[in-house]
Amino acid sequence: MSNQSLSKDSLNTLSSLDAGGKTFHYYSLPKAANTLGDLNRLPFSLKVLMENLLRNEDGTTVERSHIDAMVQWMKDRHSETEIQFRPARVLMQDFTGVPGVVDLAAMREAVKAAGKDPAMINPLSPVDLVIDHSVMVDRFGDASSFKDNVAIEMERNQERYEFLRWGQQAFDNFRVVPPGTGICHQVNLEYLGKTVWHKDQDGKTIAYPDTLVGTDSHTTMINGLGILGWGVGGIEAEAAMLGQPVSMLIPEVVGFKITGKLREGITATDLVLTVTEMLRKKGVVGKFVEFYGDGLKDMPVADRATIANMAPEYGATCGFFPVDEQTIKYMRLTGREDEQLELVKAYAKAQGLWREPGHEPVYTDTLELDMGEVEASLAGPKRPQDRVALKNMKASFELLMETEEGGAEEGREANLESEGGQTAVGVDDSYKHHASQPLEMNGEKSRLDPGAVVIAAITSCTNTSNPSVMMAAGLIAQKAVQKGLKTKPWVKTSLAPGSKVVTDYLKVGGFQDDLDQLGFNLVGYGCTTCIGNSGPLPEAVEKAIDDGNLTVASVLSGNRNFEGRVHPLVKTNWLASPPLVVAYALAGNVRVDLFKDSLGKDKDGNPVYLKDLWPSQQEIADAVEKVKTDMFRKEYAEVFDGDATWKSIKVPESKVYEWSDKSTYIQHPPFFEGMGEEPDAIEDIKDANILALLGDSVTTDHISPAGSFKPDTPAGKYLQAHGVEPKDFNSYGSRRGNHEVMMRGTFANVRIRNEMLDDVEGGFTKFVPTGEQMAIYDAAMKYQEQGTPLVVIAGKEYGTGSSRDWAAKGTRLLGVKAVVAESYERIHRSNLIGMGVMPLQFPEGTDRKSLKLTGEETISIEGLSGDIKPGQTLKMTVKYKDGSTETCDLKSRIDTANEAVYYRHGGILHYVVREMLRTA
Known part of the structure; x- marks a missing residue:
C-alpha cells in the first residue's frame, strides 16, 4: 500500500488501460497536452519527469507551476525551475549500503533517545541492496579461485554481513541480494528493473515509469532499458528512501x-x-544525455546499457535510451513475465514514451556519431575519457614514458589530451626506459619490462553484462588455446562477471575451459579490479616493480582507471573490451603493437597475430544465440536466498542495533551526537586554515579511496592498535561502517597531491602553526584541538568519480567547514551539502593560482550567518603570511531551496530526523 493518496491532478489526466488481462490507471501525458499544448517533442527523459510531476501533484512540493515549467522548457530548451522528483525505488551496493544502514540505525538511536518509537525510521520507498563490492581477487588462475575468494570474503566481512542481515530483518521495504550473486547494476538490468512499475493506491492499480536513484554512480546503466535513474550520494539516497523528494533543476538535455x-x-x-x-x-x-536516431533500431539493450553505464565518465547525469522493440526483446530474453511485457508496451505507447522511427525530440543541443567511424580503442592511462586508438597504443605509452622520465608532467598531459586523447605516433622505439628487472616465477626465469601488463581483468558492470563482448573474449581464448598460446607468467588474470548467467553462457558456448587454460578462471561475481579489489600481485612481481621503480600497466574491461585505484603499484591503467583484455594478457606488455607484433608462437613455432584470433561478427552472433531465457530464470529464481554460509548468519531480532565497542567494521557514527530539536545558528568562517590545496580533477577516489591501505597510514595504525593484523585490513570500502577508519582515510589516496608540499604524493599536509609535514588526518585533529576551522581549496571538476558519500562525511568529520573550487561534480557537491559542508565556487578568472595561495594563508568567509539562499554571493578574505589581505566574491553552490534547508540543519539526515520527531 502507498503512503500517499492520489494526485491533486489539476489537469484531469487520470486514465486507464488494459494490459495482460488487468486494468491499470495512469496519469496521461496526451490528456495533459489537451490543456498544455503538444508535448510530443519533449525529450523522452523529460516526459518521464513530467509524468512524475502529474502523479505527485499535491499543491505544495509539486505545484501546477512546476508542470507549466516543463512545457516552457520546450521553447527555451533550458530552465531555472526547481522540481521535486520522487523515484519509484532505491538501489544500493554494499560499500555505500553499509554506511547507509549504519546511518538508519543511528537515526533509530537518535529517535529512541528523543523518547519516540525507533521503528518509525523505515524506508518508505522499496530498497534493494546488492552485496557486490566486497569480493577481492586474493586467489586467481586456478579452479578453486572462486570458492576460495568467497570463503575469504565471508570470513573477512563477517561483521558487516551480520549487520546487513540485521538490517534485512529490522527494516521494512528493504531487500538484500547476498554476496556471490552479481553486480548491482547487472542484477538491476537483468532482474530488478521493470521499465513500468505499478502499485495499489486508493483502490486503483496505478502504472507509472520505473525510476530510481542509486548509491553508485553507474546506476545509469539501467537507462539502457528505458528506465530513468542516476547515481546519488548515499546521503541523498537515504533521504529518498525516507520519503524526501530529490530536489533538482529541470535539466538541459x-x-x-x-x-x-x-x-x-x-x-x-x-x-x-x-x-x-x-x-x-x-x-x-x-x-541529461538522450540517445536517438535510426541507428538505435538494431542496437541491442546490452550495447545501450554499456553506453548508459559510463554516463559518469562522460559527465552526464544520465544517458537515456527510450523504450522500443529492443527493450521488449531484452526483457523477454531475461525472463520477465509476458504480462509485464504487455504492460510495458501498452503503457509506453499510450504515453508517447515509445520510440518511433525518424522521431526527433527538441533538445538543448545535439551531436551525432556514425557508428561506422568507430575504431578499436582503449582509454588511459588514468582517465576514462582519454581514448587512445589501439593502433596508437604503443606510441602512447612510449610518449608517456619519455615525458615522465624528463619530468615534463604538464607536457605529458598536454600531449596525451590533444585530439581528445589521441597521441602522437612515431616516437623512437629505441628510447631507453628504466631498466627491466629479473623475474622468476614458478621456476621460470624472465624479465619484467616497463609497460608490462601485470593485471588483465575481465571485470566490471560495464562490459560483463554484454554477451557480445564476453563471447568475443571466449572466442579469442579458444583460438589462442588451439594454437598453443599462453598468457605471460607475470600477468594476474581474472574473470569476475556481473551475474551468474555469464558463466552459464560461457560454458554453453564452450569457452570457459579455454578461458581457464589462459588463467581467466572465475574469481567471483562482483566489482573487483575496477573498484580497487584487485588483490595483491605475486610477491616476485611486486618486488620487481619496486626494485626497478617500473611503470607497469593494468588492462581491464571496467569504467574507472583513476590513479591509485586499481593497485597502488600500477601507475598506468587502461580500459578495454574483454577480447582486448585477453589479447594483452597474451602479449604481456602494452608496448606490443597488436596490429604489427605477434602475441607469441603457435605449436609449430609460427608467429600468431591478433588478426589470427579476432572473431568475425558472425562468429560472435552465433555464440550469442546460445544465451537463453532459461539461464536467467534459473539464476534469479532464488536471488535473495544466498548460500548456506549466508543463511547460517545469526542476528538478534531487535529494532535498535546492538553496537559493539570491539567491532572494527561497524561503529555508532557521531553525526547525531548533541543534536537539538532546532538547528544551531550558522556562523561565518573566521581565520580558517587550509587543510589541503588541490589541483584539477580531484576525484572522490582521491578524497576517500576505496582500495587497500598500508600499516603506516593513520587507518593502518588505528586497526593495529585494535588488534587487527595488516593481512586482515581488508579495504577502505569494506570499512565504511566505521567512521574511525574512514576519517583516517579521508584525502589518503596514495596518488593525491597537496600543493602545500613540494613533490610529495599521498595524504599529507603542512601543519601551518609549526610548518611540520604530517598525515592530513593527524593535522586535522590538531586543528580541532585548537578549535581552528578548516577549508579545502581546489581546482576544476572537484569530486568527479564515484558517488562516494564518505568523501563528504570524512570531510565534515575532519572539521572542514567549506570547500572552495573552480567547479564541482554534481553528486559530490550535493553530498557536501548533505553533510553540512558549504561548497563555494571561484568566479571566472579567479583561482588558487591567481590568488597566489601556498596553503599558509588564513581564510575568512562572510555571508553565512544570514539567510542562506540558493546561489548567493559570499565574500572571501585571504590573509597572507606577511599580513596583507585580498578579497574576492564566491558563489554558493547551494543550488536549490531544499539544499538551503538541509544546510541550515547541518545536513539532510538531521533535517529528516527533526521532521519525523516534529510530526510524530
Whole structure:
C-alpha cells in the first residue's frame, strides 16, 4: 500500500488501460497536452519527469507551476525551475549500503533517545541492496579461485554481513541480494528493473515509469532499458528512501544522434569509449544525455546499457535510451513475465514514451556519431575519457614514458589530451626506459619490462553484462588455446562477471575451459579490479616493480582507471573490451603493437597475430544465440536466498542495533551526537586554515579511496592498535561502517597531491602553526584541538568519480567547514551539502593560482550567518603570511531551496530526523 493518496491532478489526466488481462490507471501525458499544448517533442527523459510531476501533484512540493515549467522548457530548451522528483525505488551496493544502514540505525538511536518509537525510521520507498563490492581477487588462475575468494570474503566481512542481515530483518521495504550473486547494476538490468512499475493506491492499480536513484554512480546503466535513474550520494539516497523528494533543476538535455552500424571487428566497448570522449569534449556535466536516431533500431539493450553505464565518465547525469522493440526483446530474453511485457508496451505507447522511427525530440543541443567511424580503442592511462586508438597504443605509452622520465608532467598531459586523447605516433622505439628487472616465477626465469601488463581483468558492470563482448573474449581464448598460446607468467588474470548467467553462457558456448587454460578462471561475481579489489600481485612481481621503480600497466574491461585505484603499484591503467583484455594478457606488455607484433608462437613455432584470433561478427552472433531465457530464470529464481554460509548468519531480532565497542567494521557514527530539536545558528568562517590545496580533477577516489591501505597510514595504525593484523585490513570500502577508519582515510589516496608540499604524493599536509609535514588526518585533529576551522581549496571538476558519500562525511568529520573550487561534480557537491559542508565556487578568472595561495594563508568567509539562499554571493578574505589581505566574491553552490534547508540543519539526515520527531 502507498503512503500517499492520489494526485491533486489539476489537469484531469487520470486514465486507464488494459494490459495482460488487468486494468491499470495512469496519469496521461496526451490528456495533459489537451490543456498544455503538444508535448510530443519533449525529450523522452523529460516526459518521464513530467509524468512524475502529474502523479505527485499535491499543491505544495509539486505545484501546477512546476508542470507549466516543463512545457516552457520546450521553447527555451533550458530552465531555472526547481522540481521535486520522487523515484519509484532505491538501489544500493554494499560499500555505500553499509554506511547507509549504519546511518538508519543511528537515526533509530537518535529517535529512541528523543523518547519516540525507533521503528518509525523505515524506508518508505522499496530498497534493494546488492552485496557486490566486497569480493577481492586474493586467489586467481586456478579452479578453486572462486570458492576460495568467497570463503575469504565471508570470513573477512563477517561483521558487516551480520549487520546487513540485521538490517534485512529490522527494516521494512528493504531487500538484500547476498554476496556471490552479481553486480548491482547487472542484477538491476537483468532482474530488478521493470521499465513500468505499478502499485495499489486508493483502490486503483496505478502504472507509472520505473525510476530510481542509486548509491553508485553507474546506476545509469539501467537507462539502457528505458528506465530513468542516476547515481546519488548515499546521503541523498537515504533521504529518498525516507520519503524526501530529490530536489533538482529541470535539466538541459543533450541529444546524441546515432546512425550507421559498427564495422567488422569493432566492439560495443570501442563504441562507448568513443561516445565518452565525444561527450566529455562537448561538456555535459549536470545534463541529461538522450540517445536517438535510426541507428538505435538494431542496437541491442546490452550495447545501450554499456553506453548508459559510463554516463559518469562522460559527465552526464544520465544517458537515456527510450523504450522500443529492443527493450521488449531484452526483457523477454531475461525472463520477465509476458504480462509485464504487455504492460510495458501498452503503457509506453499510450504515453508517447515509445520510440518511433525518424522521431526527433527538441533538445538543448545535439551531436551525432556514425557508428561506422568507430575504431578499436582503449582509454588511459588514468582517465576514462582519454581514448587512445589501439593502433596508437604503443606510441602512447612510449610518449608517456619519455615525458615522465624528463619530468615534463604538464607536457605529458598536454600531449596525451590533444585530439581528445589521441597521441602522437612515431616516437623512437629505441628510447631507453628504466631498466627491466629479473623475474622468476614458478621456476621460470624472465624479465619484467616497463609497460608490462601485470593485471588483465575481465571485470566490471560495464562490459560483463554484454554477451557480445564476453563471447568475443571466449572466442579469442579458444583460438589462442588451439594454437598453443599462453598468457605471460607475470600477468594476474581474472574473470569476475556481473551475474551468474555469464558463466552459464560461457560454458554453453564452450569457452570457459579455454578461458581457464589462459588463467581467466572465475574469481567471483562482483566489482573487483575496477573498484580497487584487485588483490595483491605475486610477491616476485611486486618486488620487481619496486626494485626497478617500473611503470607497469593494468588492462581491464571496467569504467574507472583513476590513479591509485586499481593497485597502488600500477601507475598506468587502461580500459578495454574483454577480447582486448585477453589479447594483452597474451602479449604481456602494452608496448606490443597488436596490429604489427605477434602475441607469441603457435605449436609449430609460427608467429600468431591478433588478426589470427579476432572473431568475425558472425562468429560472435552465433555464440550469442546460445544465451537463453532459461539461464536467467534459473539464476534469479532464488536471488535473495544466498548460500548456506549466508543463511547460517545469526542476528538478534531487535529494532535498535546492538553496537559493539570491539567491532572494527561497524561503529555508532557521531553525526547525531548533541543534536537539538532546532538547528544551531550558522556562523561565518573566521581565520580558517587550509587543510589541503588541490589541483584539477580531484576525484572522490582521491578524497576517500576505496582500495587497500598500508600499516603506516593513520587507518593502518588505528586497526593495529585494535588488534587487527595488516593481512586482515581488508579495504577502505569494506570499512565504511566505521567512521574511525574512514576519517583516517579521508584525502589518503596514495596518488593525491597537496600543493602545500613540494613533490610529495599521498595524504599529507603542512601543519601551518609549526610548518611540520604530517598525515592530513593527524593535522586535522590538531586543528580541532585548537578549535581552528578548516577549508579545502581546489581546482576544476572537484569530486568527479564515484558517488562516494564518505568523501563528504570524512570531510565534515575532519572539521572542514567549506570547500572552495573552480567547479564541482554534481553528486559530490550535493553530498557536501548533505553533510553540512558549504561548497563555494571561484568566479571566472579567479583561482588558487591567481590568488597566489601556498596553503599558509588564513581564510575568512562572510555571508553565512544570514539567510542562506540558493546561489548567493559570499565574500572571501585571504590573509597572507606577511599580513596583507585580498578579497574576492564566491558563489554558493547551494543550488536549490531544499539544499538551503538541509544546510541550515547541518545536513539532510538531521533535517529528516527533526521532521519525523516534529510530526510524530
